[in-house]
Amino acid sequence: MELRAYILGLSATLLLGFAAHASGQNFTSVSSAPPVVVAPAATTPDVPVAPAPSAAPVAGPAFDSVSSHMSSVPPAAATLAFSSISSLDAGANATGSGPSLPAVATRSLMADRILIEKGARRLLLLSRGQVIAEYPVKLGLSPKGHKQYEGDFRTPEGVYHLSRRNPRSEFFLSVEVSYPNEADRARASAEGLRPGGLIMIHGQPNVPRKPPEYYATRDWTDGCIAVSNAAMVDIWQRTRIGIPIEIRP
Numbered sequence: 001m002e003l004r005a006y007i008l009g010l011s012a013t014l015l016l017g018f019a020a021h022a023s024g025q026n027f028t029s030v031s032s033a034p035p036v037v038v039a040p041a042a043t044t045p046d047v048p049v050a051p052a053p054s055a056a057p058v059a060g061p062a063f064d065s066v067s068s069h070m071s072s073v074p075p076a077a078a079t080l081a082f083s084s085i086s087s088l089d090a091g092a093n094a095t096g097s098g099p100s101l102p103a104v105a106t107r108s109l110m111a112d113r114i115l116i117e118k119g120a121r122r123l124l125l126l127s128r129g130q131v132i133a134e135y136p137v138k139l140g141l142s143p144k145g146h147k148q149y150e151g152d153f154r155t156p157e158g159v160y161h162l163s164r165r166n167p168r169s170e171f172f173l174s175v176e177v178s179y180p181n182e183a184d185r186a187r188a189s190a191e192g193l194r195p196g197g198l199i200m201i202h203g204q205p206n207v208p209r210k211p212p213e214y215y216a217t218r219d220w221t222d223g224c225i226a227v228s229n230a231a232m233v234d235i236w237q238r239t240r241i242g243i244p245i246e247i248r249p
Contacts, residue, residue, distance in 0.1 A: 111238050114162070114201075114245040116225060118143060118155060123201070123227065125238060133238070135231040138215065140223040144249075147179065147223055149188050150196030155223050156184070159246045162239060172203030172229045173236050177245055200224045203232035 109132045111125035118139055125133040141153040148154065156179040164176040180188070180195035188195035202224055204215060214220065225247075227235065 109238070110240070112243055114239065114243065116245065116247045118157070118247065118249055123225065123231075123235070125235070133234065135227050135235070138221060138226040139219045140221050141219055143219050147184070147196060147199070149191065149193035152196070153221075153223055155221075155225060155247065156180075156199055157247050157249055158184075159244060161244050162241050165236070165241065166200070169200070169202060170207070171200070171205055171226075173232045174200040174202035174224075175236065175239065176200050177225075177247075196223065198224075201232075201235060202226060203229040 109127045111127055111132060113126040115124040115126060116122070116137065117124070121137050121139070123135045123137050124131050139155040140147075143155055145154055146158065147156040156177070158179075158181070160178040160181065162175050163178040166174045166176065177199045179199040180197055184195045204226070208215070210220070215226070220226065
């Protein structure tokens, strides 16, 4: 019995030793295997990205007045007006051709004088004697000659000044010219007539009664000076009440 117990114990010892040896062999074979090298993922070098420019704020009484004016304009007219405003830099123009935009250096200059050349159908903004902007215009239905009386459909000639701004006229913005002066009143009175008035620089009708081609291809006002809505925004921003305006034949 003692011999049998001894043999069984020796067998158990040998079996445990073999198991431990096999386990060690397996662990060693795994841990000693050459490591698998994984290529690093491709990376793109950091490229600095310029921050998106923030929109320049639109502020000031000019745009406040434009906005308040548009709140009272019918939707169709408002769409047309803002379409004209947005096309300013592209030179789009409801009067048939785009405004001759000044160089970048002059875009921010305020005008100290306005010159209108009726024969050339153009309005010039001037600063210290230099032209800083030019726009095509349409005149009265009877454009030749100085205005004589109310209802003659003529655009005045002479030297006047800007006397009033109206953001809610029947046209897209308007700036009044100081016609009639004393000489105009005296001449009309001598003929037993009224000189007329309300001569304006203005944009397109808020509620057009004619197709766009009509306003683009002919003189159509009652004696006023009409420009595109885009040009009118620029003129509105760059002029002030009191500056002289000369209207030449």
